[in-house]
Amino acid sequence: MDLLIPDPGLIVWQLVGFLILVFILGRFAWKPMLGALKLREQGIEEALKSAEKARDEMAQLQADNEKLLQEARAEAEQIRKDARATGEKLRQQIEEDAQKAAERIRKDAEADIQNQKQALLTEVKNQVATLSLEIAEKVIRKQLGDQDTQKGLVDEYIKDLNVN
Amino acid sequence: MVKFLDSAALERLSIASLIVFLLSVGISFGQDHGNESDDSHQEENAQHDAEHEDEDHHSTTSEEDHGAAVEGHHEEEGHHAEAGHGDGEHHGEGHHEEEEGVGEMILGHIKDDHVWHFWETGVLYLPVILYTEDGVKTYSSADFYEHHQHVEHDGYIINESGKIEAVAGAPEVIIDFSITKNVASLLISLVIMLVVFLSVGRHYKGGNINAPKGIASLFEPIVVFVRDEIAKPNIGPKYERFVPYLLSLFFFIWLNNLFGLMPGAANLTGNIAVTFTLAILTFIIVNVNGNKNYWRHILAMPGVPKPVLLILTPVEFLSIFTKPFSLMIRLFVAITAGHIVVLSLIGLIFIFKSWAIAPASLLLVTFVNMIELLVATIQAYVFTMFTALYIGQAVEEHHDH
Numbered sequence: 001m002d003l004l005i006p007d008p009g010l011i012v013w014q015l016v017g018f019l020i021l022v023f024i025l026g027r028f029a030w031k032p033m034l035g036a037l038k039l040r041e042q043g044i045e046e047a048l049k050s051a052e053k054a055r056d057e058m059a060q061l062q063a064d065n066e067k068l069l070q071e072a073r074a075e076a077e078q079i080r081k082d083a084r085a086t087g088e089k090l091r092q093q094i095e096e097d098a099q100k101a102a103e104r105i106r107k108d109a110e111a112d113i114q115n116q117k118q119a120l121l122t123e124v125k126n127q128v129a130t131l132s133l134e135i136a137e138k139v140i141r142k143q144l145g146d147q148d149t150q151k152g153l154v155d156e157y158i159k160d161l162n163v164n
Numbered sequence: 165m166v167k168f169l170d171s172a173a174l175e176r177l178s179i180a181s182l183i184v185f186l187l188s189v190g191i192s193f194g195q196d197h198g199n200e201s202d203d204s205h206q207e208e209n210a211q212h213d214a215e216h217e218d219e220d221h222h223s224t225t226s227e228e229d230h231g232a233a234v235e236g237h238h239e240e241e242g243h244h245a246e247a248g249h250g251d252g253e254h255h256g257e258g259h260h261e262e263e264e265g266v267g268e269m270i271l272g273h274i275k276d277d278h279v280w281h282f283w284e285t286g287v288l289y290l291p292v293i294l295y296t297e298d299g300v301k302t303y304s305s306a307d308f309y310e311h312h313q314h315v316e317h318d319g320y321i322i323n324e325s326g327k328i329e330a331v332a333g334a335p336e337v338i339i340d341f342s343i344t345k346n347v348a349s350l351l352i353s354l355v356i357m358l359v360v361f362l363s364v365g366r367h368y369k370g371g372n373i374n375a376p377k378g379i380a381s382l383f384e385p386i387v388v389f390v391r392d393e394i395a396k397p398n399i400g401p402k403y404e405r406f407v408p409y410l411l412s413l414f415f416f417i418w419l420n421n422l423f424g425l426m427p428g429a430a431n432l433t434g435n436i437a438v439t440f441t442l443a444i445l446t447f448i449i450v451n452v453n454g455n456k457n458y459w460r461h462i463l464a465m466p467g468v469p470k471p472v473l474l475i476l477t478p479v480e481f482l483s484i485f486t487k488p489f490s491l492m493i494r495l496f497v498a499i500t501a502g503h504i505v506v507l508s509l510i511g512l513i514f515i516f517k518s519w520a521i522a523p524a525s526l527l528l529v530t531f532v533n534m535i536e537l538l539v540a541t542i543q544a545y546v547f548t549m550f551t552a553l554y555i556g557q558a559v560e561e562h563h564d565h
Contacts, residue, residue, distance in 0.1 A: 002275065002325040002326065002327075003271075003274070003275065003436065003500065004436055005436070006436045006437035006440045007276060007327075007340070007344075007435075007437045008339050008340070008437075009339050009340040009341045009342060009344070009347075010276065010344065010346055010347060010435065010437035010438065011437045011440060011441050012339065012341065013341070013346075013347045013350060014350060014437060014438045014441040014442075015441050015444075015445075017350050017351065017354050018412075018416060018441065018442070018445070020354070021354055021357060021358065021412055021416060022408070022409055022412040022413075024358060024362075025357070025358070025361050025362075025365075025408070025411070025412050026408040026409070026412065028362055028365050029361040029362055029364060029365030030365070030387075030407065030408035030411050030412070031365075031408065032365050032368040032369050032370075032371070033364065033365055033367075033368040033380075033384075033387060034387075034391070034404075034407060034408070035368070035371055036368035036371050036372055036373055037368070037384070037387070037388065037391075039371050039373045040373035043373055
């Protein structure tokens with residue numbers, strides 16, 4: 001079978017030709033090509049990574065912003081609440097004070113009134129007494145000026161006594 | 165990218181193509197054994213010779229003195245053949261002759277040759293370069309032919325198996341460096357590949373990372389496929405050093421497989437010398453790069469009892485050689501078998517001597533050619549993949565079993 005016997009001449013041609021091909025293509029075709037492919041793939045990978053990173057950073061930033069906003073909102077709420085509480089307290093305080101003052105004034109007024117009333121009453125009593133005395137004096141003076149009347153009066157008293 | 169075939173499927177494919185090859189070789193060589201004597205094939209040639217001689221005698225006289233002894237010999241045989249046909253076997257032989265002719269035609273197409281036949285009269289006579297005991301001698305192969313017959317020239321003649329040998333005391337041929345059909349085809353393919361791939365490489369010069377344009381965009385996916393699907397998974401982490409060789413190997417086999425499918429083309433990758441050379445290169449690369457771990461697994465497989473090693477080590481040692489041998493045979497067989505099948509189907513037309521068979525034959529040939537396109541690619545893939553696999557086994561670092 002001639003088919004199965006390698007021809008030495010062709011082996012040499014093939015060896016030389018193929019090795020030339022391997023070296024020339026290896027140097028001028030595959031080396032730049034594989035290098036560029038690798039560079040490109042690295043570039044793509046880096047671009048993807050940086051995009052991923054940027055996205056993460058963006059998300060982080062957004063989360064931060066959200067958090068800050070939340071905090072600010074909470075703080076504002078707190079401040080409002082505090083203010084309201086303080087206001088309420090102040091109002092109560094003022095109300096209380098006012099009530100107390102009013103009470104005191106009322107009490108003072110009452111005491112004053114009482115005092116004046118007492119004073120007035122005392123005065124009235126005194127005047128009534130004085131007047132009564134004056135009247136009584138006058139009456140008595142008049143009554144006692146007349147003997148008969150005095151006698152009648154004594155009789156009457158006695159009569160009253162008898163009844164008892 | 166997806167692996168389109170797993171290795172088991174490839175193995176089955178290889179076996180299938182081997183069977184097809186053996187069958188077709190059986191068919192084409194069957195005629196030799198089918199005939200009563202081995203001479204019948206010579207008789208057939210000789211009969212043609214005789215006819216040619218007759219014409220020569222009538223028309224030309226100048227060529228007569230050229231290798232007269234050989235012609236005389238042929239003429240004698242011619243008479244012998246005519247006598248044989250006269251025995252009343254003519255009818256039975258007729259069919260045989262056609263089959264014989266087809267077998268010859270097929271073998272002529274798949275074998276290497278000193279001339280390049282394109283069509284009946286379109287013959288390219290290639291240079292003959294002989295390294296002889298007496299130094300280098302160069303001729304044109306036209307010197308060795310006269311009316312399609314081998315003739316002696318300057319003490320050399322092309323023998324029946326197509327080899328040039330010395331006659332009549334001329335210095336013996338040591339190596340025949342002739343630009344045969346395959347060498348010419350090889351050189352053409354080298355030029356084409358250099359032109360194409362250097363132009364592809366130019367695009368990437370200076371680390372140009374822009375998207376490929378033109379022819380570079382055609383080959384870039386294939387290059388990436390070889391790198392990512394053949395080299396990386398089979399060789400492992402140290403793959404990068406071997407990718408350029410694997411690329412050259414893949415494209416050389418693939419493109420020459422495809423060139424071989426063209427009408428009138430040489431059967432380069434279906435030639436055992438070519439596959440032998442490629443397999444030897446794989447053998448050298450694998451064993452030169454073999455690390456301590458690789459040789460330990462061959463010479464003394466770790467974890468195997470000593471008595472078993474007595475059997476295992478020779479087997480493992482043999483595997484160093486069987487691996488490239490299988491590469492050599494697989495590619496040779498797959499491509500040669502494909503060519504034989506295609507040529508046999510075309511040959512049917514001539515065997516049946518009928519136009520009616522032509523449409524069926526052509527339909528089958530078209531179908532087989534489609535498969536051949538697939539086989540051309542698969543065989544390039546398989547050769548490259550197995551080379552990568554063997555390199556991978558050689559450079560693999562030690563790991564616990």
